[in-house]
Amino acid sequence: MSSNRIIFRIVCSFMAFFITILTTSPLAMLALSANSQKTVAIEKEESEPVSVEPPVNAISSKPQQPPLPSATVLNENINNLIIDPTLPLYDKFTVAQRNQKNLICRLPKADYYYGQKTVYLTFDDGPDPENTPVILDILKKLQIKATFFVVGTQIKDNPQILKRIFQEGHAIGNHSYNHIYRDLYRSVDSYVAQLHKNDELIMNILGVRPRITRAPGGTVGSFTKEYWDALAEQGYVDIGWNIASGDASSANAITLVANVAKQLENEALWSHSIVLMHDGSGHDETVKALPQIIKLYKDRGFEFRLVNVQTPPAW
Numbered sequence: 001m002s003s004n005r006i007i008f009r010i011v012c013s014f015m016a017f018f019i020t021i022l023t024t025s026p027l028a029m030l031a032l033s034a035n036s037q038k039t040v041a042i043e044k045e046e047s048e049p050v051s052v053e054p055p056v057n058a059i060s061s062k063p064q065q066p067p068l069p070s071a072t073v074l075n076e077n078i079n080n081l082i083i084d085p086t087l088p089l090y091d092k093f094t095v096a097q098r099n100q101k102n103l104i105c106r107l108p109k110a111d112y113y114y115g116q117k118t119v120y121l122t123f124d125d126g127p128d129p130e131n132t133p134v135i136l137d138i139l140k141k142l143q144i145k146a147t148f149f150v151v152g153t154q155i156k157d158n159p160q161i162l163k164r165i166f167q168e169g170h171a172i173g174n175h176s177y178n179h180i181y182r183d184l185y186r187s188v189d190s191y192v193a194q195l196h197k198n199d200e201l202i203m204n205i206l207g208v209r210p211r212i213t214r215a216p217g218g219t220v221g222s223f224t225k226e227y228w229d230a231l232a233e234q235g236y237v238d239i240g241w242n243i244a245s246g247d248a249s250s251a252n253a254i255t256l257v258a259n260v261a262k263q264l265e266n267e268a269l270w271s272h273s274i275v276l277m278h279d280g281s282g283h284d285e286t287v288k289a290l291p292q293i294i295k296l297y298k299d300r301g302f303e304f305r306l307v308n309v310q311t312p313p314a315w
């Protein structure tokens with residue numbers, strides 16, 4: 001064997017030995033593993049920009065847009081519009097705007113709904129930062145839709161609560177701008193001006209206008225024929241009540257429940273029981289009474305509805 005061949009064999013043996021040591025030692029494995037992780041990391045970095053699915057934290061950090069409530073919204077063409085009796089009804093336009101644009105002004109024809117046992121819960125004088133959110137929580141928990149007749153001066157201070165009422169699918173009605181009787185009932189013009197002012201406020205916040213309204217203090221003793229004519233001309237429908245919870249007084253929750261129970265004995269009202277309550281400031285007894293008032297109706301098998309054009313006149 002030549003000396004060159006012997007040297008070649010010795011070199012080969014050493015190389016084989018070193019390769020064995022390298023591939024089996026923990027240190028060498030760690031180095032290889034780190035290297036493979038690095039490869040994965042690079043691949044990940046490269047693949048991220050083309051990823052279709054955004055990371056989960058990116059989704060949750062986006063501002064959440066609440067879904068639009070289900071409602072019938074009158075737009076340009078209200079001909080042949082099918083009104084869902086279970087949904088609130090709003091308009092995109094005032095009657096004046098409809099006239100200007102040559103759009104149909106009259107509300108779509110809807111037959112009054114008289115159920116076997118139907119109740120409409122209504123709340124006046126809000127939105128209030130104390131009472132309205134609690135009432136909304138109760139209604140949400142019990143899966144009941146109600147109607148809120150809102151006042152402009154309250155909306156100005158609590159626009160977010162108005163949005164919540166709307167987004168949770170309740171009906172909203174116009175209850176004047178400032179609720180001050182001596183301003184409101186000074187004249188027909190002054191009454192209508194307050195409705196319009198409140199209407200604009202609601203439109204600016206929600207993008208829709210109510211067509212239902214309730215006269216502060218009720219129409220009896222305040223409305224003359226001229227008021228009714230003006231209301232019809234402006235496309236509003238006044239909604240009264242036939243069951244008074246009595247919460248305009250300082251009565252406690254037990255009395256309020258008893259008041260409703262007593263009036264509920266009148267079977268003539270079962271087909272369209274419209275309950276007057278208040279969610280305005282100071283009406284915490286109404287909030288306390290509400291679950292019991294709802295229970296009264298539930299126990300008797302009543303269906304809960306919100307006010308829209310199919311709601312019959314109270315009397």
Ligand SMILES: [Zn+2]
Nearest residue numbers: 124125216217
């Ligand atoms: Zn009121």
